[in-house]
Amino acid sequence: MTESLPHPPAGPLAGIRVVELAGIGPAPFTAMMLADMGADVVRVDRIGDVAPGPSARTPHPDLLNRGRRSIAVDLKSAEGRRVVLDLVADADALLEGFRPGVTERLGLGPADCHAVNPGLVYGRMTGWGQEGPNAPYAGHDIDYLALTGALYGIGPTGEPPVPPLNLLGDFGGGGMMLAFGVVCALFDVRAGGTGQVVDAAVVDGVALLTTQVHALRRLGMWRDERDANLLDGAAPFYRTYECADGRYLAVGALEPRFYAELVRRTGYEPPAGEGRDRTDPAQWPVAREHWARLFRTRTRDEWCELLEHSDACVAPVLDWREAPHHPHLAARRVFVDHAGATQPAPAPRLSRTPGGIRRPPPHPGEHTDELLRELGRDDEAIRRLREAGAVA
Incomplete structure (x- = not known):
């Protein structure tokens, strides 16, 4: 409220x-x-x-x-x-x-x-x-x-x-x-x-x-192709996923320990052949498909009940009407x-x-x-x- x-x-x-x-x-x-x-x-x-x-x-x-x-x-x-x-x-x-x-x-x-x-x-x-x-x-x-x-x-x-x-x-x-x-x-x-x-x-x-993007390019950590980088939706652990009810979930488990928490809470099982380096872009397409299938097994709010109050870095994608009533935003009087x-x-x-x-x-x-x-x-x-x- x-x-x-x-x-x-x-x-x-x-x-x-x-x-x-x-x-x-x-x-x-x-x-x-x-x-x-x-x-x-x-x-x-x-x-x-x-x-x-x-x-x-x-x-x-x-x-x-x-x-x-x-x-x-x-x-x-x-x-x-x-x-x-x-x-x-x-x-x-x-x-x-x-x-x-x-x-x-x-x-x-x-x-x-x-x-x-x-x-x-x-x-x-x-x-x-x-x-x-x-x-x-x-x-x-x-x-x-x-x-x-x-x-x-x-x-x-x-x-x-x-x-x-x-x-x-x-x-x-x-x-x-x-x-x-x-x-x-x-x-x-x-x-x-x-x-x-x-x-x-x-x-x-x-x-x-855009200063950070230019810095990442200089560091060799950013490819100029779209949808191919850690922060542009290509990484399976930093993107949005559709849930069983057609609504969406935002996943931002960038750091290893946050990703480990996401895996533990969801019961995610890596696909066959997925290597240990989850930051390897070559592994991302298959991993995205597996995560997408997993997130479609529950509704958005069911996933939030499991994941939101944790270090898994997950949040519901709220619409304009929902946002003012989210408990965190209400507690901080954001609206x-x-x-x-x-x-x-x-x-x-x-x-x-x-x-x-x-x-x-x-x-x-x-x-x-x-x-x-x-x-x-x-x-x-x-x-x-x-x-x-x-x-x-």
């Missing part, structure tokens, strides 16, 4: 103000991570995204936008740009995920923002980076993985490579790297440095994530209920200043008046901005 979060503590980033220019994917994920850790994140949404009529009573369903307040601004209007620059003047960081040059054309590029706030950390999230032959063009997670070699290594032999959702690129190589870069730059400012630009590119981050939505909890955990979900996802423009008043605009000034179409 999931658990509702109590009112969260301040968090390690309490006192940090972040302005987020609304986008999709990795930059909002960065903003969510910073908000989870206590930063006051103001999301600048597009006027066209504001729903007509009164705001809905229920939170917006996009969980990536949790933890923020939203102001809706026309970035192409002079009055709208002024509002954003006023927000920037009192901020510690800005996040944007547009193509290179877009914020410069809007008058909200690094030079414009540093003119009003020299200490600002200007975080930029793109797929290809701010320069290079591909920089001006569109791309998606699958493209960045393809270029770095990461996609080449994922999938069965003889079949096309399989994209690992968009988790590896957008969120692992993109959003997390931007969050890391922004926090690094904030530390530099706190130490007396001036503001700077964080150029976070998904393609850079994905390449960094929580907040504002009526079950969702992943903030991570990682800090012992003294833990993170927390402070607000549900806002509707675009939900806090426009509140934030304008914080900037010193009175009711008449807000009315004029709204009549001019600069805010909504």
Whole structure:
């Protein structure tokens, strides 16, 4: 079962103000991570995204936008740009995920923002980076993985490579790297440095994530063929298997003692001719067939009852609905209920200043008046901005 979060503590980033220019994917994920850790994140949404009529009573369903307040601004209007620059003047960081040059054309590029706030950390999230032959063009997670070699290594032999959702690129190589870069730059400012630009590119981050594979290749421990290596599903002791009920089991018994525990608990009998060196790839195809037959003799949950609470390194392959209710995840509150939505909890955990979900996802423009008043605009000034179409 999931658990509702109590009112969260301040968090390690309490006192940090972040302005987020609304986008999709990795930059909002960065903003969510910073908000989870206590930063006051103001999301600048597009006027066209504001729903007509009164705001809905229920939170917006996009969980990536949790933890923020939203102001809706026309970035192409002079009055709208002024509002954003006023927000920037009192901020510690800005996040944007547009193509290179877009914020410069809007008058909200690094030079414009540093003119009003020299200490600002200007975080930029793109797929290809701010320069290079591909920089001006569109791309998606699958493209960045393809270029770095990461996609080449994922999938069965003889079949096309399989994209690992968009988790590896957008969120692992993109959003997390931007969050890391922004926090690094904030530390530099706190130490007396001036503001700077964080150029976070998904393609850079994905390449960094593949460092171990490059190391294994240099060590002679990785073959360039797909589905032929210790960690890509070729090894019989590191792959998924179908069970009697059509559900799946993940087996990760890499080390000899963990493999021995797996063999002991399952009663696995090596096929005739299987040598003692289980790491010999020549023996893997036959061993995989024998393990597959064995795992099809019981249901997934029957195998879990036998193997999960042991050093056999076995876990059930859960679907999206099952995962929040697994006893281990429930015990650690990995998923929580907040504002009526079950969702992943903030991570990682800090012992003294833990993170927390402070607000549900806002509707675009939900806090426009509140934030304008914080900037010193009175009711008449807000009315004029709204009549001019600069805010909504």
